[in-house]
Amino acid sequence: MVSRRGFLTGLTVVPLAAGCVARSTSPTPQPSATRPLPIPPLAESSVDADGIRHFHLDVRQGTSEILPGRRTPTWGYNGSILGPTLRARRHESVAFTIRNSLPEPTTVHWHGMHVPARCDGGPHQTIAAGGTWEPGWTIDQQAATLWYHPHPHGATEKHVYRGLSGLFIVDDDTTDTLDLPEEYGVDDIPLVIQDRRFTADGTLDESDPTDVGLLGDTIVVNGIAGAHLDVRTDRVRLRILNGSSGRIYNLAFADDRPFQLVATDGGLLAAPTTLHNIQLSPGERAELVVELRGRERIMLRALPIQQRRDIDRAAAFGFDDTFDIVQLRAAPTLKPSAAVSNSLTTIPALAPIGAAPDHTFELKWFMINGRRMDMNRIDMTIPVDTTQVWSVRNNDNWPHNFHVHDVQFQVVDVDGQAPPPALAGWKDTLYTEPQSTYRLAMRFAEHSDPTYPYMFHCHLLLHEDHGMMGQFLVLTPGQQAAPMRMEMPGMDDGGPAEGNHPGSGHHG
Ligand code: C2O
Ligand code: CU
Ligand code: CU
Numbered sequence: 001m002v003s004r005r006g007f008l009t010g011l012t013v014v015p016l017a018a019g020c021v022a023r024s025t026s027p028t029p030q031p032s033a034t035r036p037l038p039i040p041p042l043a044e045s046s047v048d049a050d051g052i053r054h055f056h057l058d059v060r061q062g063t064s065e066i067l068p069g070r071r072t073p074t075w076g077y078n079g080s081i082l083g084p085t086l087r088a089r090r091h092e093s094v095a096f097t098i099r100n101s102l103p104e105p106t107t108v109h110w111h112g113m114h115v116p117a118r119c120d121g122g123p124h125q126t127i128a129a130g131g132t133w134e135p136g137w138t139i140d141q142q143a144a145t146l147w148y149h150p151h152p153h154g155a156t157e158k159h160v161y162r163g164l165s166g167l168f169i170v171d172d173d174t175t176d177t178l179d180l181p182e183e184y185g186v187d188d189i190p191l192v193i194q195d196r197r198f199t200a201d202g203t204l205d206e207s208d209p210t211d212v213g214l215l216g217d218t219i220v221v222n223g224i225a226g227a228h229l230d231v232r233t234d235r236v237r238l239r240i241l242n243g244s245s246g247r248i249y250n251l252a253f254a255d256d257r258p259f260q261l262v263a264t265d266g267g268l269l270a271a272p273t274t275l276h277n278i279q280l281s282p283g284e285r286a287e288l289v290v291e292l293r294g295r296e297r298i299m300l301r302a303l304p305i306q307q308r309r310d311i312d313r314a315a316a317f318g319f320d321d322t323f324d325i326v327q328l329r330a331a332p333t334l335k336p337s338a339a340v341s342n343s344l345t346t347i348p349a350l351a352p353i354g355a356a357p358d359h360t361f362e363l364k365w366f367m368i369n370g371r372r373m374d375m376n377r378i379d380m381t382i383p384v385d386t387t388q389v390w391s392v393r394n395n396d397n398w399p400h401n402f403h404v405h406d407v408q409f410q411v412v413d414v415d416g417q418a419p420p421p422a423l424a425g426w427k428d429t430l431y432t433e434p435q436s437t438y439r440l441a442m443r444f445a446e447h448s449d450p451t452y453p454y455m456f457h458c459h460l461l462l463h464e465d466h467g468m469m470g471q472f473l474v475l476t477p478g479q480q481a482a483p484m485r486m487e488m489p490g491m492d493d494g495g496p497a498e499g500n501h502p503g504s505g506h507h508g
Helices: 004-009 156-161 173-177 461-465
Strands: 052-064 072-077 086-089 093-100 109-111 136-138 144-149 166-171 188-196 218-221 227-233 235-242 249-253 259-264 267-275 277-280 285-291 297-303 323-335 359-364 380-383 386-394 400-404 409-414 429-432 437-444 454-457 469-475
Touching: 144 156, 144 235, 144 285, 156 461, 166 235, 188 323, 218 323, 227 235, 277 285, 359 400, 380 386, 386 400, 386 429, 400 437, 429 437
Parallel strands: 052 093, 086 166, 188 235, 227 323, 359 386, 380 469
Antiparallel strands: 052 072, 093 136, 109 144, 144 166, 188 218, 235 285, 249 277, 249 297, 259 267, 259 285, 297 323, 386 437, 400 429, 400 454, 409 437, 454 469
């Protein structure tokens, strides 16, 4: 029997490494929570005479103490791992000077940002080794927790796995008026959750990806394993990013206490919703507010995945795993804070349940609609300033998710039913359960470009690297598409060049 990956790549079956399939219902042992959670610093910026806010990012190599007492070679922005948290307000103009000090090309993509296509940082905006890139735009979207990460064609998983990810927080006038914890690093805490595997000498293990990618056995939060967070207020807001390659997390507190979900990928929900757990697939974000009492110690934990209907080999995909993520340790006396506002924002409905789709997408194997990514193929063109309904179906028995650049979308319905509360707000990345159909509505406002496309793709990074991605141009009326031809030897059949993926040496 030939595995589907073998079928697609013309290579033979990959036996799963024993180390990737160990399962248990109690948490996989992690380094004990002895080190305080690092908080990514807020990026420095300066505002010029024209009111433009300038940031500098240097993409570089370094070493990090992910595991206590071990030096691990990693990549980071302005440091050795992850990156500073960028922060800017709606209607502000931002400009970046980004230097690539890596020994190979990379890109910097603004995940979740409404941005001109030439500034998007997708696979067409390569920054050569030693090169510089200077994108800039005016922010126009509601307050949200976005992120930035590399997107080089066929090598995104490797670049993210080695440490390149950072948060980009957008503020606006609405959030200023709400009762929400908002003191960065004090009661408003970023959590970048990732999973990693290490070799005996402490370097990152990039071998043996499963069919969902490089699943780690060690949870790393904000760049370290075994972190705890000292809490001094009776409410804390967690801005959580699943920055993993392929692992899906079902997050809950160990004592099953409720929390309030206040925001998803693209910003605030209309109102907080009380939940006991939330699932995040790679690339998704959630903001939640949890209450603590003095001296409490509570563990944020990842539990087995519930949305697993028709998933083949759930255990091999990490669906049965349980992990401790980060321990919250409350001070003896906590500073009281106001209850979360019970109305947060207004979300206008973009389309009714059952709206006819403008485009349909079938997710299967490493393909979308039976095709793999081609840098020289535009999959569709979209008229600027239109609202579109996209219908996305996972026709596989693998987990996939679906991410669209440039826009935040609404989930109109899931198999014809109104979406659950966690999918009722703005999203840019959505987990798709096998044999389910998701109707999404989105508006392609303002930016058009006949040359540079935006991407849509599965955000399991191995899948993306293997070509589970497509491209669209946004055009003004009457505008002709004029995409650039890229010389991509060995890539126009949809697969990254051999040797480009960390696991490629193990396929044959
Ligand atoms: Cu988070 Cu196309 O990427
Ligand atoms: Cu993106
Ligand atoms: Cu996928």
